[in-house]
Amino acid sequence: MGLATYENHYAPPNMKKFGYDAPEGVEIRGRYDGEFAVILTKDALQFVADLQREFRNRIKYAMECRKEAKRRYSEGALPGFDPATRYIREGEWTCVPVPPAVADRKVEITGPVERKMIINALNSGAKVFMADFEDALSPSWENLMRGQVNLKDAVDGTITFHDKVRNRVYKLNNQTAKLFVRPRGWHLPEAHILIDGEPATGCLVDFGLYFYHNHAAFRRIQGAGFGPFFYLPKMENSREAKIWNCVFEKAEKMAGIERGSIRATVLIETLPAVFQMNEILYELRDHSVGLNCGRWDYIFSYVKTFQAHPDRLLPDRVQVGMTQHFMKSYSDLLIWTCHRRGVHAMGGMAAQIPIRDDPEANNEALELVRKDKLREVRAGHDGTWAAHPGLIPACMEVFSNNMGNTPNQIQSMKREDASTITEEDLLQRPRGSRSLEGLRLNTRVGIQYLAAWLTGTGSVPLYNLMEDAATAEISRVQNWQWLKYGVELDGDGVGVKVNNDLFGKVVEEEMARIEREVGKEKFKRGMYKEACKIFARQCTAPTLDEFLTLNAYDNIVIHHPMGSSSRL
Ligand SMILES: CC(=O)SCCNC(=O)CCNC(=O)[C@H](O)C(C)(C)COP(=O)(O)OP(=O)(O)OC[C@H]1O[C@@H](n2cnc3c(N)ncnc32)[C@H](O)[C@@H]1OP(=O)(O)O
Ligand SMILES: O=CC(=O)O
Numbered sequence: 052m053g054l055a056t057y058e059n060h061y062a063p064p065n066m067k068k069f070g071y072d073a074p075e076g077v078e079i080r081g082r083y084d085g086e087f088a089v090i091l092t093k094d095a096l097q098f099v100a101d102l103q104r105e106f107r108n109r110i111k112y113a114m115e116c117r118k119e120a121k122r123r124y125s126e127g128a129l130p131g132f133d134p135a136t137r138y139i140r141e142g143e144w145t146c147v148p149v150p151p152a153v154a155d156r157k158v159e160i161t162g163p164v165e166r167k168m169i170i171n172a173l174n175s176g177a178k179v180f181m182a183d184f185e186d187a188l189s190p191s192w193e194n195l196m197r198g199q200v201n202l203k204d205a206v207d208g209t210i211t212f213h214d215k216v217r218n219r220v221y222k223l224n225n226q227t228a229k230l231f232v233r234p235r236g237w238h239l240p241e242a243h244i245l246i247d248g249e250p251a252t253g254c255l256v257d258f259g260l261y262f263y264h265n266h267a268a269f270r271r272i273q274g275a276g277f278g279p280f281f282y283l284p285k286m287e288n289s290r291e292a293k294i295w296n297c298v299f300e301k302a303e304k305m306a307g308i309e310r311g312s313i314r315a316t317v318l319i320e321t322l323p324a325v326f327q328m329n330e331i332l333y334e335l336r337d338h339s340v341g342l343n344c345g346r347w348d349y350i351f352s353y354v355k356t357f358q359a360h361p362d363r364l365l366p367d368r369v370q371v372g373m374t375q376h377f378m379k380s381y382s383d384l385l386i387w388t389c390h391r392r393g394v395h396a397m398g399g400m401a402a403q404i405p406i407r408d409d410p411e412a413n414n415e416a417l418e419l420v421r422k423d424k425l426r427e428v429r430a431g432h433d434g435t436w437a438a439h440p441g442l443i444p445a446c447m448e449v450f451s452n453n454m455g456n457t458p459n460q461i462q463s464m465k466r467e468d469a470s471t472i473t474e475e476d477l478l479q480r481p482r483g484s485r486s487l488e489g490l491r492l493n494t495r496v497g498i499q500y501l502a503a504w505l506t507g508t509g510s511v512p513l514y515n516l517m518e519d520a521a522t523a524e525i526s527r528v529q530n531w532q533w534l535k536y537g538v539e540l541d542g543d544g545v546g547v548k549v550n551n552d553l554f555g556k557v558v559e560e561e562m563a564r565i566e567r568e569v570g571k572e573k574f575k576r577g578m579y580k581e582a583c584k585i586f587a588r589q590c591t592a593p594t595l596d597e598f599l600t601l602n603a604y605d606n607i608v609i610h611h612p613m614g615s616s617s618r619l
């Protein structure tokens with residue numbers, strides 16, 4: 052018995068029957084729950100600990116390399132293709148063939164690992180459901196562990212949910228979407244699980260627990276012999292993909308399943324990664340099932356990468372769409388790269404969601420989604436993301452009508468023309484204007500998102516758009532950038548420069564507006580003031596915080612028993 056059962060250390064004798072049975076060197080600091088104990092078994096934790104011990108030094112090194120690259124960009128260097136890996140980019144090789152179970156990925160719905168949403172998403176008519184431990188989830192202990200319980204029930208096919216208020220019981224249809232799981236990024240720790248005295252790596256916990264409990268049932272029920280399937284977020288370099296590949300190999304070995312069973316789609320959602328797409332696919336060539344345009348984090352990453360380049364400031368967030376030259380180049384190059392290597396080139400998320408109480412506005416939102424999907428399918432994408440079940444019919448129609456009878460366009464849309472896309476194309480400065488309204492909107496949205504995140508909700512509807520960690524990051528870093536460089540707001544004829552005084556006034560006024568909009572009661576009960584403090588600090592910090600959620604994570608860590616060590 053290791054350190055994990057807190058009855059050993061903290062609990063009174065009458066609590067002895069509670070506590071997780073953890074292996075040597077593993078300590079669980081999260082609340083005990085009988086349902087969580089079914090996930091946090093000794094063997095599953097041993098598997099997570101084995102992953103952590105084998106890969107922790109490589110992960111630390113990869114994070115050091117990110118810092119080193121950041122230092123270079125901040126000294127004026129630009130990201131670009133790596134001359135040392137030219138042979139990979141120019142070589143003729145392909146990834147392993149796409150598993151039949153996921154050949155058709157025309158529409159993929161995404162959402163947090165919340166019980167009712169999982170059932171709705173699997174029943175939604177989408178081809179794939181990406182269950183999210185990442186951008187759409189606030190990574191509290193409760194959310195993460197409930198998410199694991201929910202996914203296990205989903206893979207077993209036994210998941211149900213009783214909505215007591217509406218007296219409605221949710222269960223799975225006969226035909227469901229194929230499940231992909233997105234663990235957290237490499238940078239996030241899991242403070243409720245200590246391994247050899249250090250917080251575990253968040254994504255190894257998400258991956259390890261899910262894989263351990265579900266690989267057999269998944270391959271039998273969902274994957275037709277393949278799987279489980281994953282989405283991998285926020286990587287910056289192929290060395291990070293290589294670690295994932297080794298994690299997969301170790302997992303396959305532990306499970307006694309064939310090498311190449313696990314498949315993953317990598318999100319290209321950082322600026323440095325767009326220059327590494329071939330290299331990332333190459334490292335994962337035995338486990339790859341494509342790349343995806345994670346457009347929102349990509350925009351965030353553009354600002355982050357160029358945080359020391361005042362000549363590359365972004366216009367208002369609403370103007371940075373997929374038709375900006377640098378965004379179009381990124382998606383075209385991704386399609387060419389994926390199809391050349393024989394895997395899916397997935398599109399991304401339009402931010403619009405259905406607007407229930409205004410049919411005209413709803414039609415306009417749907418039209419914007421259709422337009423975005425039409426651009427994607429015509430460009431050669433093999434599928435796209437939908438944030439809400441109400442968008443699936445429109446997305447499916449656009450993709451089906453424009454793809455003929457094929458499950459994907461891997462063979463039919465090679466996009467050789469995109470092979471000439473250059474570093475300059477990928478880095479071209481975004482065009483547009485900056486406005487006071489842009490600053491206000493960033494502030495209003497950023498604070499409300501963070502308030503939701505602090506209370507356990509990681510994706511929210513705000514002003515008829517989907518907001519999650521990635522979109523909130525854009526609001527944060529854009530404000531930071533405008534403040535840092537004192538930009539002139541020329542977009543609405545105001546002509547003022549952004550400085551701390553102006554921002555302070557904007558924060559005050561937007562907080563008053565939020566209170567009016569959500570109502571006094573909700574405002575008082577919510578965590579708006581705390582969110583405002585964190586958001587304002589991050590926007591005015593002399594040095595840009597790496598991640599909004601990393602910085603705010605401390606606020607959602609609750610160690611048990613309470614008071615033993617409630618914060619990291
Ligand atoms: C940048 C990126 O990383 S994008 C990927 C990460 N982001 C996401 O995954 C966002 C996913 N979407 C969502 O979380 C939600 O759609 C939101 C928060 C944007 C909007 O949520 P709501 O306002 O609650 O939606 P709404 O009230 O219209 O929901 C209607 C029904 O659809 C369901 N629903 C809405 N979105 C989803 C979804 N993504 N998956 C499954 N079910 C959903 C609701 O559960 C609800 O079901 P019910 O009628 O049985 O009660
Ligand atoms: O994860 C997706 C994104 O757009 O960010």
Ligand SMILES: [Mg+2]
Nearest residue numbers: 186345348521
């Ligand atoms: Mg993202």
